[in-house]
Amino acid sequence: xxxxxQRLFLSVAFLLHFMYTFGQxxxxxxxxxxxxxxxxxxxxxxxxxTGLKVYNFKKAELDKNTKSLGNFLxxxxxxxxxxxxxxxLSSISFRGTSSSQTSVVWNGIPINSFMNGxxxxxxxxxxxxxxxxxxxxxxxxxxxxxxxxxxxxxxxxFAFYDKFKNEISTSIGSFDTYRGKxxxxxxxxxxxxxxxxxxxxxxxxxxxxxxxxxxNGSYEGLNIGLNLATKLNDHNTLKFYSLGTLLxxxxxSTLFNKAKDKQKxxxxxxxxxxxxxxxxxxxxxxxxxxxxxxxxxxxxxxxxHDFGKGRTFVTKYDLIGxxxxxxxxxxxxxxTKNWSQGTVDSHxxxxxxSYALFRHLVTKKFDYGVNVRKEWTTPYDVPFxxxxxxxxxxxxxxxxxxxxxxxxxxxxxxxxxxxxxxNPDLKPEESKQIEIGNYFKFKNLEFNVxxxxxxxxxxxxxxPTGNVWKPINVAKMEGYGVQFSGNYTYKYNNHKFKLTSNxxxxxxxxxxxxxxxxxxxxxxxxxxxxxxYKSFSFNYYFIWTDSVKNLTNSNQEIDPYNISNxxxxxxxxxxxxxxxxxxxxxxxxxxxxxxVVYNRPMPNRNYQLTLTYKL
Amino acid sequence: xNFKKISIAILAxxxxxxxxxxxxxxxxxxxxxxxxxxxxxxxxSFGNTPGTVSFIPYDLSEVKKDIYKTVNNEDLGSLAQSxxxxxxxxxxxxxxxxxxxxxxxxxxxxxGEIEEGLDNPRFMTTVAGNKAYVTNWGDxxxxxxxxxxxxxxxxxxxxxxxxxxxxxxxxxTLGNRVFVLHQGAWGQNDKVSVINTLDNxxxxxxxxxxxxxxxxxxxxGNLWVMGAGKAAWTGDETAGSLTxxxxxxxxxxxxxxxxxxxxxGHLNFYNNKMYxxxxxxxxxxxTSSESLPTQAILDGINAYGLKVGKDKIFVxxxxxxxxxxxxxxxxxxxxxxxxxxEVGIIPNSVTFNQIN
Numbered sequence: 001x002x003x004x005x006q007r008l009f010l011s012v013a014f015l016l017h018f019m020y021t022f023g024q025x026x027x028x029x030x031x032x033x034x035x036x037x038x039x040x041x042x043x044x045x046x047x048x049x050t051g052l053k054v055y056n057f058k059k060a061e062l063d064k065n066t067k068s069l070g071n072f073l074x075x076x077x078x079x080x081x082x083x084x085x086x087x088x089l090s091s092i093s094f095r096g097t098s099s100s101q102t103s104v105v106w107n108g109i110p111i112n113s114f115m116n117g118x119x120x121x122x123x124x125x126x127x128x129x130x131x132x133x134x135x136x137x138x139x140x141x142x143x144x145x146x147x148x149x150x151x152x153x154x155x156x157x158f159a160f161y162d163k164f165k166n167e168i169s170t171s172i173g174s175f176d177t178y179r180g181k182x183x184x185x186x187x188x189x190x191x192x193x194x195x196x197x198x199x200x201x202x203x204x205x206x207x208x209x210x211x212x213x214x215x216n217g218s219y220e221g222l223n224i225g226l227n228l229a230t231k232l233n234d235h236n237t238l239k240f241y242s243l244g245t246l247l248x249x250x251x252x253s254t255l256f257n258k259a260k261d262k263q264k265x266x267x268x269x270x271x272x273x274x275x276x277x278x279x280x281x282x283x284x285x286x287x288x289x290x291x292x293x294x295x296x297x298x299x300x301x302x303x304x305h306d307f308g309k310g311r312t313f314v315t316k317y318d319l320i321g322x323x324x325x326x327x328x329x330x331x332x333x334x335x336t337k338n339w340s341q342g343t344v345d346s347h348x349x350x351x352x353x354s355y356a357l358f359r360h361l362v363t364k365k366f367d368y369g370v371n372v373r374k375e376w377t378t379p380y381d382v383p384f385x386x387x388x389x390x391x392x393x394x395x396x397x398x399x400x401x402x403x404x405x406x407x408x409x410x411x412x413x414x415x416x417x418x419x420x421x422x423n424p425d426l427k428p429e430e431s432k433q434i435e436i437g438n439y440f441k442f443k444n445l446e447f448n449v450x451x452x453x454x455x456x457x458x459x460x461x462x463x464p465t466g467n468v469w470k471p472i473n474v475a476k477m478e479g480y481g482v483q484f485s486g487n488y489t490y491k492y493n494n495h496k497f498k499l500t501s502n503x504x505x506x507x508x509x510x511x512x513x514x515x516x517x518x519x520x521x522x523x524x525x526x527x528x529x530x531x532x533y534k535s536f537s538f539n540y541y542f543i544w545t546d547s548v549k550n551l552t553n554s555n556q557e558i559d560p561y562n563i564s565n566x567x568x569x570x571x572x573x574x575x576x577x578x579x580x581x582x583x584x585x586x587x588x589x590x591x592x593x594x595x596v597v598y599n600r601p602m603p604n605r606n607y608q609l610t611l612t613y614k615l
Numbered sequence: 616x617n618f619k620k621i622s623i624a625i626l627a628x629x630x631x632x633x634x635x636x637x638x639x640x641x642x643x644x645x646x647x648x649x650x651x652x653x654x655x656x657x658x659x660s661f662g663n664t665p666g667t668v669s670f671i672p673y674d675l676s677e678v679k680k681d682i683y684k685t686v687n688n689e690d691l692g693s694l695a696q697s698x699x700x701x702x703x704x705x706x707x708x709x710x711x712x713x714x715x716x717x718x719x720x721x722x723x724x725x726x727g728e729i730e731e732g733l734d735n736p737r738f739m740t741t742v743a744g745n746k747a748y749v750t751n752w753g754d755x756x757x758x759x760x761x762x763x764x765x766x767x768x769x770x771x772x773x774x775x776x777x778x779x780x781x782x783x784x785x786x787x788t789l790g791n792r793v794f795v796l797h798q799g800a801w802g803q804n805d806k807v808s809v810i811n812t813l814d815n816x817x818x819x820x821x822x823x824x825x826x827x828x829x830x831x832x833x834x835x836g837n838l839w840v841m842g843a844g845k846a847a848w849t850g851d852e853t854a855g856s857l858t859x860x861x862x863x864x865x866x867x868x869x870x871x872x873x874x875x876x877x878x879x880g881h882l883n884f885y886n887n888k889m890y891x892x893x894x895x896x897x898x899x900x901x902t903s904s905e906s907l908p909t910q911a912i913l914d915g916i917n918a919y920g921l922k923v924g925k926d927k928i929f930v931x932x933x934x935x936x937x938x939x940x941x942x943x944x945x946x947x948x949x950x951x952x953x954x955x956x957e958v959g960i961i962p963n964s965v966t967f968n969q970i971n
Contacts, residue, residue, distance in 0.1 A: 257692070257693055298754055298755055302757065305756065420849070463935070468846070518663075551960070552937065553935070553937050553939075554664060554939065556663075598663055599693075
């Protein structure tokens, strides 16, 4: 233990030392050419669901991105994001489900707020992450509550080889937007550290096109990530992850209302993981602490505010092993404690969950899996859930997959305990889902087409009961849809072209009204054209979103919109491994007025220039 | 933040707001499209649809759903709260946009707006045709900044403000006084403020029953105030009440209490009788009555707003608060349903297009 402590101490000392001497460091660098990241966590939980579609975004893409995760996904996937404006709440909707029916998992720990059941995708920044995976479809068996429409996996990883990389970046953009980023990535054979900081500030006072009004939603924030890992010996690794975000946002105005309110958020996540790995056996113990604080100020000029503070402790153990060359199994046990304070008062919830995973690689071409989970908590019962899936490579270029799962979403603390309105008798929402996926892979072309059906019941909705609105398990939802995504690459000498296309068709109906539920567009597409030539690259993003109803039972709709963004990068090679890169982004290049959420105009054309220095 | 906003919306929709009282008095010949009928204020679904004003002619032959937008091609704003008719104008108080929109009451053409100096405005009353008093909650998280805005109707500007107790809501003019009911905004209150309009001071604060939600002036100049009482969910349920205030002495002359779990609302005065809604029933009583009626004259109403007049009963039904609501019209003599007309989302009041 002493050694571990020392290492931890050393790593922090190193970090501080580094910060003082930044810019004049010696050039002791990794000479080994390897993949940038090597995951050492071995067999991952998500290996148990190969019958589901997973998008992956790698470190290089995440580093380049200066936008919030919400805007990043908006550009790069066909998932619908309901963004209240440039910097305000951005919630996600997979496959026509609600924002609390998407699970967000940070290094294996679910991080959706247990107070409101969701994650604000404008408070997550990609530069502190090494990999983002988007796992479509039901996943409650592995990820628990909320993994109905899909799961977003935010991961950090370590590699134990000599490297020492620094990256400092600064941006200036429209609406008085400034940003500074710093990333450190150091490792040797025994120890690895990753540090990232991202500070930003914006007046965000864009004009509402066609009016004389302006958005009035300035914001500033800071997020810092520090991840450490030490390899104790060939079999044991100890890791520490942490991520802190501070955000101070003046909330955006609407066409009807010059906003006066603001919100402050403080989110802190930390996690210690002990990984033991030996001959096909992978044991993982995680202890995490998550604290989310929001403060809502109805009047920016005044100090009085409401707040909600949520604390979560998670202890999680999973053991994955190979029974034979062809059979993998896993078992997990989780204990979660939630504790709220603030508007919903002090309440506690203890949850114990266990799951068992089984995967059989029948042949190299065919494998299937069966996974089950049961969770115990109060004051409601959580259903037993299962997932089955298979993947079959019929032809060298064609794989068919299928999965079926049952999933759930537990009531939030707001639903249960909101003063005078919460309903402690709520049950979890339950959902069933099946899908079939077709994956094609050719030399320069790959694409997939997925069809799914979702049925949900006991959906929690706030309804008037007497004089008070209360949440009740009332709604049933029926949905189905088709998703397409693919890309085509073409190379000619040093010229590279890549066309990526994501498209979704989503039907999600209130089963009684037989009407599309609000804020679910039937169509959404994002198309990306990338061209690169040596050190130059150019990206063109096209996003088209169909109209949405903003009230299920009325005839009012929010107009469809299409917007285009471009981003260009040029890298100057300086001496040795140093590199200076210049990036120019132009968003909404045609200056199209549009709103995602009723009455909340999105930004007009805007620019951002980024300089990045790497060594 | 979003949840906060939503919860405000939920609360806003759940609170009970009622029509302003007005006496009966016919207007002259047709001057515009909206002359011979009544307006319905529809709050709109917070964050989802704008507030609207619907028009229904007195013969109930049709509904024009969103006349302000039809005529002016602009939305009223977020949460239309109330409407006041004065001279040739209609004033629409738009709560969450902190604005009063002014339209010609015959053509509904926009004639201006009062933008500065309002903060969560609720209801308005006019004095001598050239001044208006507007109740404002102020910052909803601050219980000590509630005020009455005094508006010069010639320049449409707020000329002064009067600090008042928590949660001023409905407001009524009688001579050189205005009476303000303090329902209590998000909280609860039990006061009626009396303001002298000559010097804009609070002359007296009268304690009445909890949650004074509506009032009427009878022909003898008495102010009858209906208190809903605190609802069960407050954890401190209190009975509804009906209080008679002598407007000369400013003293309470009589209080009648309901049962402890009865929370009445929507007090109306028509043809020398008072009407109110309670638990889905419509009740009536004489001003001389010494006790509250025990029998409803009409059952099965779902009143988010209520207007008795023109020998009819107009019930605004907000239904599920996310669909179009309706105005259900009953004949006051036969007490039978005459017609149900679909209007906007969350209709909260019916206002006859006539000067009070």
